Amino acid sequence: MIFRNPKDILAFYISRYLMDGDTAVDATAGNGADTAALLRAVGNGKVYAFDIQQKAIEAARRAVNNDCRAKFILDSHAEMDKYVPAGIRCAVFNLGYLPGGDHSIATKAGAVIEAIGKACSLLGDSGFIAVTMYRGGDSGYEEFEAVSRYLSSLDHRKWNVLRFDYFNRPNDPPVLAVVERKIAN
Numbered sequence: 001m002i003f004r005n006p007k008d009i010l011a012f013y014i015s016r017y018l019m020d021g022d023t024a025v026d027a028t029a030g031n032g033a034d035t036a037a038l039l040r041a042v043g044n045g046k047v048y049a050f051d052i053q054q055k056a057i058e059a060a061r062r063a064v065n066n067d068c069r070a071k072f073i074l075d076s077h078a079e080m081d082k083y084v085p086a087g088i089r090c091a092v093f094n095l096g097y098l099p100g101g102d103h104s105i106a107t108k109a110g111a112v113i114e115a116i117g118k119a120c121s122l123l124g125d126s127g128f129i130a131v132t133m134y135r136g137g138d139s140g141y142e143e144f145e146a147v148s149r150y151l152s153s154l155d156h157r158k159w160n161v162l163r164f165d166y167f168n169r170p171n172d173p174p175v176l177a178v179v180e181r182k183i184a185n
């Protein structure tokens, strides 16, 4: 398998971890591509998909043909503990702005960090959190640096935190971080 981009690496993780009946979280539903990928993997399970934009929730709902296994929530991912039961298999974050939407409405480091912390608490014994981060361009570097600092601070005895980056790709390519639980609850 060739990892052409973070999406390919995420697809690998989804295929490795997710099983029929699992619960997954799409923390940034956007146009619904990640929600659809998660739904394909959870079988009879459920996907909780968050976005702060009504436009995104509608687009994501359309992308999955109103699939009743997807629960769309118009709220910040930082509030996920109010909606999502413990024991999730994964939470997927794709930072930045809605493709084709308003670039000024984008994820913010503070809410992302709070949400990753909550996803860590909700994660079952075997699960992962994936965060696709952008830098440069409209995204700038602030969010990338703040989220990277937070991920680096997670206790290495409890969490494997991996960073997937390309050494030889120009123009600050996106970076995928994956957090895996090392020890059971």
Ligand SMILES: C[S@@+](CC[C@H](N)C(=O)[O-])C[C@H]1O[C@@H](n2cnc3c(N)ncnc32)[C@H](O)[C@@H]1O
Pocket (backbone or CB within 6 Å): 027, 028, 029, 030, 031, 032, 033, 034, 035, 050, 051, 052, 053, 056, 075, 076, 077, 078, 094, 095, 096, 097, 098, 099, 105, 106, 107, 108, 111
């Ligand atoms: C890069 S897009 C996500 C792309 C999406 N995963 C897809 O497959 O199309 C980022 C999304 O995060 C959303 N967002 C920004 N802040 C958020 C927050 N606090 N909680 C949930 N979603 C947020 C934006 O509205 C935008 O739709």
